[in-house]
Amino acid sequence: MKKPASVTMEHVLLALRESNDEREMRIRSLFDFFDNSTLGFLDYAQIEKGLASLQIPPEYKYARDLFRVCDANRDGRVDYHEFRRYIDAKELELYIIFQAIDVAHHGCIFPEELWEALVKAGIEIDDEELARFVEHVDKDNNGTITFEEWRDFLLLYPHEATIENIYHHWERVCLIDIGEVAVIPDGISQHVKRSRLLLAGGLAGAVSRTATAPLDRLKVVLQVQREHAGVLSTVRKISLRVSSEGGGDIGTSGRLLAGGMAGAVAQTAIYLMDLVKTRLQTCGKAPELWKLTKDIWVREGPRAFYKGLFPSLLGIVPYAGIDLAAYETLKDLSRTYILHDTEPGPLIQLSCGMTSGALGASCVYPLQVVRTRMQADSSETTMKQEFMNTMRGEGVRGFYRGLLPNLLKVVPAASITYIVYEAMKKNMALD
Numbered sequence: 231m232k233k234p235a236s237v238t239m240e241h242v243l244l245a246l247r248e249s250n251d252e253r254e255m256r257i258r259s260l261f262d263f264f265d266n267s268t269l270g271f272l273d274y275a276q277i278e279k280g281l282a283s284l285q286i287p288p289e290y291k292y293a294r295d296l297f298r299v300c301d302a303n304r305d306g307r308v309d310y311h312e313f314r315r316y317i318d319a320k321e322l323e324l325y326i327i328f329q330a331i332d333v334a335h336h337g338c339i340f341p342e343e344l345w346e347a348l349v350k351a352g353i354e355i356d357d358e359e360l361a362r363f364v365e366h367v368d369k370d371n372n373g374t375i376t377f378e379e380w381r382d383f384l385l386l387y388p389h390e391a392t393i394e395n396i397y398h399h400w401e402r403v404c405l406i407d408i409g410e411v412a413v414i415p416d417g418i419s420q421h422v423k424r425s426r427l428l429l430a431g432g433l434a435g436a437v438s439r440t441a442t443a444p445l446d447r448l449k450v451v452l453q454v455q456r457e458h459a460g461v462l463s464t465v466r467k468i469s470l471r472v473s474s475e476g477g478g479d480i481g482t483s484g485r486l487l488a489g490g491m492a493g494a495v496a497q498t499a500i501y502l503m504d505l506v507k508t509r510l511q512t513c514g515k516a517p518e519l520w521k522l523t524k525d526i527w528v529r530e531g532p533r534a535f536y537k538g539l540f541p542s543l544l545g546i547v548p549y550a551g552i553d554l555a556a557y558e559t560l561k562d563l564s565r566t567y568i569l570h571d572t573e574p575g576p577l578i579q580l581s582c583g584m585t586s587g588a589l590g591a592s593c594v595y596p597l598q599v600v601r602t603r604m605q606a607d608s609s610e611t612t613m614k615q616e617f618m619n620t621m622r623g624e625g626v627r628g629f630y631r632g633l634l635p636n637l638l639k640v641v642p643a644a645s646i647t648y649i650v651y652e653a654m655k656k657n658m659a660l661d
Contacts, residue, residue, distance in 0.1 A: 239318065242325050245337070245377040261313050272300070272308040281386070295388040321381060323391050328380050331393070339375040351393045363400055501542065502535035508605040538604035541613050545594035545601075552593050556586035588637050595636065596629035 243253060264272050264280040277300075278293045300308040300316045331339050331347045341364050348355050355363070367375050367383045384391055387399055506523055526534050560582040568578070591598075600616050607616075620628045 237325055242321050257314055257317050261310055292388050296386060299388040320385060324381055324384055327391050328377050347393050348397060353397055366400060501539050505535050505605045508602055538601035541597040541601040545597040549590045549594045553586045553590035556589045557582050560585055591636060595633055599629050
């Protein structure tokens with residue numbers, strides 16, 4: 231996408247069809263909109279409050295970034311001159327990219343020009359999504375985007391106005407119109423980089439699962455034991471087996487903790503690997519993966535690979551619901567009582583994620599124990615039978631065997647996943 235020759239404020243005024251005085255009044259009115267206390271300057275709270283009146287969700291307001299960009303002298307307040315400098319720079323920036331998209335130089339952006347610019351930036355977008363994008367920006371509904379509409383859409387966007395950033399701004403941020411129902415763009419899942427994001431997430435999960443595999447095995451061994459055994463004694467037994475038998479491969483599996491039917495389908499698809507993993511972790515020796523799989527098939531039949539599937543599926547939706555509700559609640563509490571109305575950074579988000587994950591895992595842990603015991607048991611047992619056997623033989627405590635290593639796994643797993651995922655995104659230019 232070609233950038234036009236250097237532009238001046240005169241070009242902007244011409245495109246907006248307004249005089250210097252009219253533009254000055256417009257900028258002053260916008261400043262006064264934020265400065266509703268008539269202090270003569272803006273602080274973070276005023277910018278936050280002003281953006282809140284636009285009915286944009288808190289995590290999408292960019293209030294902190296907007297305040298930082300406007301506060302040129304870093305004195306913790308934005309006076310009118312600083313605000314005016316931001317508006318000048320932003321309107322020039324927006325005019326440059328507007329001109330670059332308007333290849334026919336009609337003074338407005340046609341849908342096909344916007345589509346071409348998006349494609350050149352590597353963004354896949356279908357006709358329906360393009361129409362929604364244009365409709366969101368095109369306030370007079372004439373099918374084209376004027377520079378005034380373009381400016382109104384992006385004036386308070388504090389980041390660099392590249393075509394890709396603008397698309398993400400619409401895709402992830404501008405989902406809410408006052409008085410209208412939010413529409414989630416299909417592009418969130420259809421974007422061209424989805425395969426690279428999937429790869430980054432997959433690698434992050436693989437590294438995390440590999441690093442926490444010892445804790446996972448400890449949890450499973452404790453879950454299937456019916457006699458009382460502490461964590462340390464179980465660790466000693468596992469260590470002796472590993473050291474005497476050499477590097478047996480315990481295998482890996484994927485566990486998709488998600489909500490609704492998507493999680494159920496994913497769990498069902500990988501469940502036979504989960505059962506084999508449990509057998510590998512709990513058997514006294516370390517047999518070959520293929521031999522163990524064949525033995526299960528011959529001795530117990532194909533249905534054996536889905537033992538414990540029902541309690542596993544029962545735990546998916548409660549886990550996701552508790553995890554999400556706790557995460558959002560903790561994030562809101564941190565924003566109110568710790569950060570004093572600023573947005574939580576990566577460390578706070580990570581802490582909230584680990585805490586909510588641990589809470590969700592603890593709430594559905596009895597179902598995990600029943601599932602694991604059904605997987606490890608070669609005889610035919612139902613969920614009800616396994617539940618009653620555990621209750622009669624061990625009481626309520628039996629449903630929480632292995633909880634400690636499971637919770638200990640949450641911290642490194644979340645940390646490793648977060649660090650690897652962010653590193654992969656950076657290396658793949660996904661930020």
